[in-house]
Amino acid sequence: MQDPNPTTSTNVPLFSVIIPTxxxxxxxxxxxxxxxxxxxxxxxxxxxxxVTDNGTKRPAEGLIQERFPWVTWVRGPGGGAAANRNRGAIEARGEWLVFTDDDCQPDTGLLRAYDAAVRTIQADAMEGAVHPIGDPDLDMAECPINLHGGLFWSANVAVRAAMFHRLGGFNPRYPPAGHEDEDLYLRLREHTPVPFIADARINHPIRIFNVGSAVSRIPLRAQSTGLYYSLNARRLGIRRFTTLVRWIYKPRLMALLKDLVRGRPRSAFIELLWVLYGNVLVLRCWFRETRQLSREAVA
Structure with a gap:
């Protein structure tokens, strides 16, 4: 599976770092x-x-030409982050694709750590550590933290290019950034182990959202969640509707209780909205997508 002596040609890089923005x-x-x-x-x-750029108000092309001429700028396809990452993968020349996000701050040893892993580990995909910058326990704080693996957050993952293209990359059907990385992770695990490389580190600033912004994101995030569970029901072992209900309600109720205990009223309010409204949208999307998949299977 793994070439123990990756290419050293100066014309073909080992890594292509892809950043959607x-x-x-x-x-x-x-x-x-x-x-x-x-x-x-x-x-x-x-x-x-x-850098694959979906920006319309402030495209990054000028910034890159002026300050980062060693970076390749590519206009994105529009849509969401999944399609934007896939656009970068098409342009990439590297044997491995390293994905991170525009709000991340890579550690100076990131690529050195992945290089060491590529040379010693038999795998076609890996995930790195994502450390928070700031206090993740603040009210309305959000950050994709990954300290022990098993999450495959797209803020810091590496996939062999041949495997990525073989699986079709990130599924562009996911509307916002959310679950498209977990979807790829499940598909990858059917073909390769996905080890956690703790020394391949990304730092991610804590984001504090206001209530209005958090509420407005619920419909699209619910759509992504419903799509994820419908497309991956077999991989996740979801055979009954009651299993799905338990999976989506239990973590929200636990998060609601945790927010209340820790004195985070606005975060608790958002979790309550998910319990009362967001998860209903998840179930609607799951029913719709499941019926569509069944019709396609019969046809």
Whole structure:
């Protein structure tokens, strides 16, 4: 499965780092500064950086031309983050695709750690650590933390390009960023182990959302969740409707209780909305997608 001696050609990089972005130039600049060849503790001939840009108000092309000329800028396809990442993968020349996000701050040893793993571990996909910057226990704080593996957050994952394209990449049907990485993870696990590389580290700032923004995101996130459970029912072992109900309600109720105990009233309010409204949308989407899949199977 794994070539123990990955290519060392200076014409073909080992890693293609792919960063989807959309109108977040300040965050993107901080991310790219950490991937600069003078900052990364890794041979600059062994990697490339590709930014795929869905921005319409503030495209990042000018920023990259002025400050980061070593980065390849590509106009994104529109849609969501999944399609944007796939666009970058099409342009990539590397044997491995390393995905991160524009609001992440890669550790200076990120690529060196992945390189060491590629040389010693038999796998076609890996996930790295995502550490929070700030206090994740603040009210309305959000951050994709991954300290022990088994999550495959797209903020820090690496997939062999051949395997990525074989599986069709991220599923672009997921509307916002959410569950498309977990969907790919389940498909990858059918073909390869996915080890956790603790030294391949990304730092992710804590984001504090206001209530209005959190409420407005519920419908699209519910749609993504329903799609995820319908497409992956077999992989997840969901054979009964009651199993799905338990899976989506139990963590929300536990999160609601945790927020109340820790004095996070706004976060508790959002969890309550998910219990009363968001999960209903999840079940509606799951029913709709499941019926469609059944019709397609019969046809």
């Amino acid at each position: 959309c109108d977040r130039n300040e965050m993107l600049a901080l991310c790219l500064e950490r991937l600069d060849p003078t900052v990364q503790q890794y041979d600059p001939n062994r990697y490339e950086v590709i």
